[in-house]
């Protein structure tokens with residue numbers, strides 16, 4: 001049985017677009033969502049996070065694409 005490294009499970013919290021600053025650390029430098037292998041997130045929270053990131057993007061809290069400068 002593998003250890004659950006999901007930070008949302010550990011904190012017993014849910015991803016929320018209101019916490020876009022927390023979610024932003026699950027984005028790569030280019031603004032893509034990091035893979036589950038790298039984030040250690042469980043499938044449920046990964047799905048939830050993707051939904052909330054979409055919401056945050058729609059509200060312009062997070063960028064769609066980060067252009068390299």
Ligand SMILES: [Zn+2]
Pocket residue numbers: 006007008009010041042043044045
């Ligand atoms: Zn989880």
